[in-house]
Amino acid sequence: PSAVSRLYKMGVEPFLIAYAINLVVAQRLIRKLCPDCKEIDTDPDPILLEQLGFTEEEIATTTFYRPGSNRGCPTCQGNGYKGRRAICETLYFTREIRHLIVEAGEKIDEDALRAQAIADGMLTLQDSARELVKMGDTSVDEMMRVTATE
Secondary structure, X not given: OHHHHHHHHOOOOHHHHHHHOOEEEEEEEEEEXXXXXXXXXXXXOHHHHHHOXXXXXXXXXOXXXXXXXXXXXXXXXXXXXXXXXXXXXXXXXXXXXXXXXXXXXXXXXXXXXXXXXXXXXXXXXXXXXXXXXXXXXXXXXXHXXXXXXX
């Protein structure tokens, strides 16, 4: 949604934004836990996890991991992470999104765009990161670090 308001602030007419663009992709790189030394987080904070969008069922059934404490790990040189992976969110310009843009008037309402996009099925950066946490590919701390600005 912020890309739309940036274009608007640059002076691009709302109807051009709405009808010349089909989608906008935002992406971030998130570090992957080292597969050789990652450790199970035996005491994840359920309140924090709920605030991050995990359901009670996901909290109960997911094995959460954290970076390993093996400072001598040859795979990650002891930092607990090895490699990165992209997380992304894709804003498709549905009819409703296009109408919100054209009818914006003086200012694009990013919150309204985001709410409509989520209602239309958009997965946010936080949703993408949450899936990687559930798969054991990254940690909750890394998810928070990368998606803190959402």
